[in-house]
Amino acid sequence: MDPALQRVLDAHFPGLHLPAELAALIPRRRLSDGRSVFVQGQRPGAFYAVAAGEVETRFTGADGTVSVLEHVGPPRLFGLAAFAARQPAGYEAIARGRCELLVFGPEAYARLMDEVPGFARALLAEFAARFDGNLRLLQAARHQQAPERFALALAQLARERGRPAADGWLEVAATQQELALLAHLSRQTVNELMQAERVAGRLRLGRGRWWCRLQ
Known part of the structure; x- marks a missing residue:
């Protein structure tokens, strides 16, 4: 298993056993500085964990004012609420410097919820x-x-x-x-x-x- 994925599991889903075939459904995505993960108002097609580097989340007001919400580093999750609720994201997420993400797409999410004991409870606790x-x-x-x-x-x-x-x-x-x-x-x-x-x-x-x- 990808060591970064193991760190994410340990941090957010302690004790969870992830079969190799499911781990293979959670790929890495590399981003250069300034690249957008998703934009404000867009419905994310996945949720993410930071494997390396840093992601900045920020909100743009109606007057164009940009407010930085936080800087997300390993092994934290982001984009989870909008993805799970199938709603537009309330903020933008962009890479700050070169970074790598773990991508939890629809298939991985569905199988984690349906096939991995304890995942849904851990997600609810999060x-x-x-x-x-x-x-x-x-x-x-x-x-x-x-x-x-x-x-x-x-x-x-x-x-x-x-x-x-x-x-x-x-x-x-x-x-x-x-x-x-x-x-x-x-x-x-x-x-x-x-x-x-x-x-x-x-x-x-x-x-x-x-x-x-x-x-």
């Missing part, structure tokens, strides 16, 4: 976790102060993207802009809160990533 995280952030945006919204967004990104690092730290590939959008805060406020966490020894900062203590 949707539920995303919905719960978004709901908590929406509640926080309406009722909680900046530090609480910041902490919730920080925890959600750590759950979704965290990878164990040395000495009990968790490495999270995410930018301050992504954290600000998720927490409904200004980038300046997020920067101030991150610096306070750094001074307190609870956060380490890097370019496009940060480290927090494992809970």
Whole structure:
């Protein structure tokens, strides 16, 4: 099995056994910098996992303003909701630098749902976790102060993207802009809160990533 596919399974569908004939239905797709995976308003013909590199998801408003939603790296999934619901995508996904994707097309999706025990439950858990995280952030945006919204967004990104690092730290590939959008805060406020966490020894900062203590 493709090692990148195994990492995706371990991250999103732990314990799932994928027969070789089904794994063969999930090919790699290579993209050069700036190439579009799908555009906003298009119904995706598959959902994807990042095998290598990075994909930027972004939303274009009615006035033409472009807002970057997040930068998706390995082994994360994207395009899942629009594909499963057979609805137009609410955002555009483009390659940032050279990247490689794993493509879960209609045949692979149907057979995974019908033939692989545990896949549907794991997929439902993935949707539920995303919905719960978004709901908590929406509640926080309406009722909680900046530090609480910041902490919730920080925890959600750590759950979704965290990878164990040395000495009990968790490495999270995410930018301050992504954290600000998720927490409904200004980038300046997020920067101030991150610096306070750094001074307190609870956060380490890097370019496009940060480290927090494992809970």
